[in-house]
Amino acid sequence: MNTFKRLKEFYWPFKRFFIISILTLLAVTGITVVYPVILQITIDTVVIDQNFHLVPYVSIGFLLLMALKGVAVYFHQYLGDLFGIKSVFELRNALYRKLQFLPFRYYDNARTGDLMSRLTADVEGFRFFLSFGCAQLINLVMLVGLSLGIMFFYSPSLALVTLAAMPFLVVTVYRFDKKVHPAFTSIRKSFANMTTKVQENISGMNTVKSLSKENYEIGRFDDKNNDYKDKYIYTSGIWARFFPVMELIGHVCVVVLLGYGGWLVINGQLSPGALFAFFSLIWYIIGPLMNLGFIINMFSQSKASGERLLQVLDEKEDVFDKPGAIHAERLDGHVEFKNVTHRYDSEDELALKNITFDAPPGKTIGLIGATGSGKTSITQLISRFYEPNRGEILLDGHRLEDYSLKSVRHNIGVVLQESFLFSSSIKDNISYGLPDASMDRIMDAAKRAQAHDFIMDMPNGYDTILGERGMGLSGGQKQRIAIARAICIDPSILILDDATSAVDMETEAKIQAAFKEVMKGRTTFIIAHRISSLMHADEIIVMDNGEIVERGTHDELVNLDGHYRRIYDIQFKDRNMFLQEAR
Template sequence: METFRKLKSFYWPYKHMFLWSLFFSLFVTGIIVVYPIILQYTIDEVFIGGKHSAVPYLALGFVGIMIIKGIATFFQQYLGDMFGIKSVYHLRNTLYEKLQYLPFRYYDNAKTGDLMSRLTADVEGFRFFLSFGISEFIRLILLITVSLSVMFYYSIELAMITIAALPFLAIVVYKFDKQVHPAFRGIRKSFGRLNTKVQENISGINTVKSLSREGFEISKFNTTNDDYKDKYLHTANVWAKFFPLMEFIGNLCVVALLAYGGNLVINGELNPGELVAFFSLVWYIIWPIANLGFVINLFSQSKASGERLLEVLEAEEEIKNAETPITTAKLEGNIEFEQVTLEYSDEDTAAIKNISFHAEKGRVIGLIGSTGSGKTSVTQLLTRFYDPAAGFVKIDGRDVKDYALHTLRKNIGVVLQESFLFSSTIKANIAYGKPGATMDEIIDAAKRANAHEFIMDLPDGYDTLLGERGMGLSGGQKQRIAIARAICINPSILILDDATSAVDMETEFKIQHALQEVMKDRTTIIIAHRISSLKHADEILVLEEGRIVERGLHNELLKNNGMYKRIYDIQYKDQKRILATQIG
């Protein structure tokens, strides 16, 4: 029960609903046990005893009992469902909130489809046990206990025969639980992998189709689906063996009761109605014990689900606010890196090693280097997506760890290489970081990003509704909206992570020209592969294998004949060749 103890805070506030549901459940159980007693009275007193005048009253009484049972069943199920629904509503909100604050390091290893499975299938599996499983378990135990008590009242000998079968039934249930829990945990994990495969395929459908890899993707999905099917078949095999075995033991018990009970009736030691009632009560014991297997099944599923949910809830939030964080509304934007080293995991080599540089307010720093050289890692330390393994990252002379995360990130505008837009209006996307932005501010940001003109050409202008991930816009258009979104928050520090990579050279020139005004009085870090994007920077840092191998102005670096000069020569020669081809 450790899993349920850890998740107690989510369902315990609604315990009153559970207790009322349990009350009505026990009330219904009491009515069920009355049925055999009525049956016994009808046979022995009415049919055999000749009290035929009692028939109408018995019929009316039976109808009344059924009506009461129906009303009680309604409240039992409704309150049970309310208990489960309200509990997982709180749980689902907490899980989603947790995912918002988990560090990038967590998402480096997490799979999107698996996380979606946890927030849907696993939460629902846990809910069903709360709504039905717990009260059903208590109801079955009570039904068995009350039935046995009535059986002892009718015949101690027959009750002892019934009890003799219970250990065998209990052993079967115990073995079933030992097999079914790991089986259902395997199913949950396999379902998460299946979700991940579907999510990855849909997200990358353009790549799949462009490379004609549909058959390969189908084969990979079939393999994952086969694993899911095999795990479900294994569980079905465990389940299929359980009920026949329970029924076999139950029938043996019935045969023994029939033989011994029939002899008691013949000898006059037991009335026929009591034997019939006894047989009804036997199945009130055997089938509840069998149904305990079903409840154990639910428990195993919910336990497996709960364990997967706890993996998210208990994941460490490495990036946290200080005890008394600085909440200054506006930062100046002075940046300083002091002997900074970053390691993404204990097994990885350092992404950046012993980096130091200083950027005063209003300066432009350019970062260039080969793929994997550590350019983006520098900016991820500045926004505290990761914390350094060694050294200090400072803004305005204070360690970034001293600032409240909200304050820090509200003062840093980031435009990533792969722009992400939400399924909303263009206006809402631009104002995403500043929900209270006025229309004038939104339009101003769009103009500075050279996006206003194409937005106004769209059917609904700024109210144009975008498809998923910005479907309906070109890569360059999406990138310019992302730039406008970063500008709209009026940040002290602006990070452009290869922000013009998706636009043509003419649009890049227009954006850079517009950004010259935007970058005034704010510190800017430009990550680029094109030298044309950063040659006007106040300082250019050339990175290789996580180290700064060159630094200086554009013209100074060209004179060094180092790595920067080699990159420049390659790009310049490519441009000359393209120009010569166009002229020719």
């Protein structure tokens, strides 16, 4: 029960619904076990003693009990569902909230399909036990307890004989739970793997079709689907082995009841009506106990789901606001790195090695180097997506971690190499970082990003609804909207991570011209593979294997026979040859 105890904070605030539901269930169970008593009275008092004038009273009493039971069942089911629904509403919100604040380190290894499975299938699995399974378990205990009480009232000896097989049932149920719980945990993981495969396939459908890999993807999904099927079949096998044993134990009880109970009636130690009542009551015990496997099944699924949910809730947030964090509305944007060393995982190589540089307010810093050289790592540390292992990063003279996360990120505008747009209007996408932005501000940001003209050419202009991930726009158009989104928040620091890689040379020239105006008064970091994108920077930092190997202006670095010059020669070789031939 440890899993349920740890998730108590989500369902216990709504305990009143659960308690009232259980009270009404107690009424339902009480009325249910009265039926055999009415049967005993009818047989012994009305039929055998020939008191037929009692028939109307017995009938009316029976109908009233049925009506009362119907009302009690309604409140039990409604309040039980309300308890489960309200509980998982809070749980789902907590999970989603947790996902928003988990560090990038978590998402480096997390799979989208697996997370979606936890927020949907696992949450629903946990809810189903809260709404239905838990009540069924309590109902089983109450129904068996009350039935046994009446049986002992009629005949203690017959009740004891009937209970003789119960220890065997307890052992069987215990062994069943030991085997079925790991099986359901395995099913949950397999389902998450299958969901992840579907999500990846749909996201990468352009690549699949462009390489004619449809049959290959069908095969990969078939493997995941087969694994899910095999695990379910294995679990069904466990159920198939244990359920007949539990059923057999129940029927042994019936045989013992009929044999010994009949002998008691023959010897005058038990009335015929009491034997009939006993026969009904034993099914009130056997039925729930035969369903005990189903309840254990449900409990195991719920427990497995709860464990997977706790795995998310227990994740550590290693990037967070410290006590007394500085809340700054506007920063100057002075960034300093002092001997910063960073690695993403303890088993990874160092991503940055003793990085030191100074970026005064309003200056433009270019970052260039091969893939994996550490360029993006620098900007991710500035945004506090990760914390450095050693060294310190200063922002306006204060350690970066001394500021609140909101203060830091509200003052940083980021345009990533792969632009992500939401399935909403263009206007909402541009103003995402500043929802209260005026239309004039939104349009001004779009104009600076060279996006206004193509937006106005669309059917509904700025109110045009975009498809998933900006479907319907070219790569360059998506990137320009992302640039407008960064400009709209009026950041002190602007980070352009290969921001013009998806646009043509003519559009890049227009955006660069617009950036010259936008970057005035802002500290700007430009990550680029094209030298043309950063040759105007105040300082260019050349990265290699996590280290700064060269730094200086474009002209200074071109005159050095180093990394930058080699990149320059490669990129401008064809152009220079063309110019020479033209001459």
